[in-house]
Amino acid sequence: MSRGIQDERSLARLLWERGFAVMRAPASGAATKMARPDLVVGSRDRGLQFAIEVKTTRRDVLYIQGPSIAQLLEFSQRFGCQPIVALKFKGQKQPWLFIHPYQLLTTPGLNYKISLKDALLKGMDFKTFIGEGEQTRLLA
Amino acid sequence: MSRGIQDERSLARLLWERGFAVMRAPASGAATKMARPDLVVGSRDRGLQFAIEVKTTRRDVLYIQGPSIAQLLEFSQRFGCQPIVALKFKGQKQPWLFIHPYQLLTTPGLNYKISLKDALLKGMDFKTFIGEGEQTRLLA
Numbered sequence: 001m002s003r004g005i006q007d008e009r010s011l012a013r014l015l016w017e018r019g020f021a022v023m024r025a026p027a028s029g030a031a032t033k034m035a036r037p038d039l040v041v042g043s044r045d046r047g048l049q050f051a052i053e054v055k056t057t058r059r060d061v062l063y064i065q066g067p068s069i070a071q072l073l074e075f076s077q078r079f080g081c082q083p084i085v086a087l088k089f090k091g092q093k094q095p096w097l098f099i100h101p102y103q104l105l106t107t108p109g110l111n112y113k114i115s116l117k118d119a120l121l122k123g124m125d126f127k128t129f130i131g132e133g134e135q136t137r138l139l140a
Numbered sequence: 141m142s143r144g145i146q147d148e149r150s151l152a153r154l155l156w157e158r159g160f161a162v163m164r165a166p167a168s169g170a171a172t173k174m175a176r177p178d179l180v181v182g183s184r185d186r187g188l189q190f191a192i193e194v195k196t197t198r199r200d201v202l203y204i205q206g207p208s209i210a211q212l213l214e215f216s217q218r219f220g221c222q223p224i225v226a227l228k229f230k231g232q233k234q235p236w237l238f239i240h241p242y243q244l245l246t247t248p249g250l251n252y253k254i255s256l257k258d259a260l261l262k263g264m265d266f267k268t269f270i271g272e273g274e275q276t277r278l279l280a
Contacts, residue, residue, distance in 0.1 A: 016174045021191075021219035023180045026166045034156045040163045040180050044220030051161075079161035080184030 004056030007088050008038055011054060011096065015041050018130055020048075035071035035078075042081070046131045049081035053101075056088040060116040069101050069112055087123065089116045097123030144196030147228050148178055151194060151236065155181050158270055160188075175211035180221070186271045189221035193241075196228040200256040209241050209252055227263065229256045237263035 005027070012022045023040045037051035053072045055062055064085070076083035085104065087097045097119045104112040127133050145167070152162045160183045165176050177191035193212045195202055204225070216223035225244065227237045237259045244252040267273050 012174065019218060021176075021215045021217075022174055023163050023176055023215075024166055026164055034152065034162055036161075036163055042219035042221070044218065047220075049220070075161045075163075077161075078159060078184065079182035080187075080189070081182070 004054060004088065007056045008054045011052075011086055011088075012039060012041075014096075014126065015039075015130070019043050019045055020130075035074035037072045037075050037083070039086075040075075040079070040081070043130075048131060049079075050084045051076045051079060051081050052084050052086050054086045054088075056090060058090045060089070062087055062089070062114055062116075062119070063107070064104065064112040064114075066110045066112065069104070072101060084129070087114065087119050089119065092116065094120065094125060096126050096129075098126070098129040099123045144194060144228065147196045148194045151192075151226055151228075152179060152181075154236075154266065155179075155270070159183050159185055160270075175214040175218075177212045177215050177223070179226075180215075180219070182221070183270075188271060189219075190224045191216045191219060191221050192224050192226050194226045194228075196230060198230045200229070202227055202229070202254055202256075202259070203247070204244065204252040204254075206250045206252065209244070212241060224269070227254065227259050229259065232256065234260065234265060236266050236269075238266070238269040239263045 012024055016022050020041045020043045025036050025038055038054040039052040042049040051072055053068055055064055072083045083101050085099050085101055088095060099119060099122055103122045104114050107113055152164055156162050160181045163180045165178050178194040179192040181192060182189040191212055193208055195204055212223045223241050225239050225241055228235060239259060239262055243262050244254050247253055
């Protein structure tokens, strides 16, 4: 459930190296009720703009708090960009997976979750996410 | 020359209240060479997206360091949004003025400056900046 600041930085760096502009959110949400994601990224050349919620886990199910997704959706709706959840299941061969928020499952407590298996079935790999090449089959 | 964190927050709040999504940059630029502005804001409804450099002064000339503008332009170019400089000349009736970076004058040290008078002549007021109504004449 950790935001994984180091992972967020490394994803920011990956996107920057592929030509994206990248803005990271301040570390604390101090004294504001303005919805915001972890990253806002865009590439004029690729015609892509995303608000991204970044989540990392060492387990095989990843949980995301309801308000995080609500903020992601509100920000994206206001801004006019695509909401995306970037998942990192540590220790996996496929380090980053990207899914649309509606692909998450809801929990009885009004939070969200997704299993590694589901993420591999439904998610995009990094290249697909940034609009390069064909999606490789992530789960046989 | 101060970044004016309080002023930046108050501008962020103003834009949020008018329906914009607002992302503020982290307080420190720690350990990254990724260009970034002070704010990234967008409104799907208004069809506007800006990267904003925020500058505040109590004097009647405002100076901006060259690298700040270089970062603003690089971010905007990559992202695909408009670069804007938000100026606050404290103590003035017109609290915020918005100008395009190319409206700044260069200094011999490769930095930038703009006088209050120039800003009033060339700048947009808040309403014009957010696409509401006619520009009012700021300087008679």
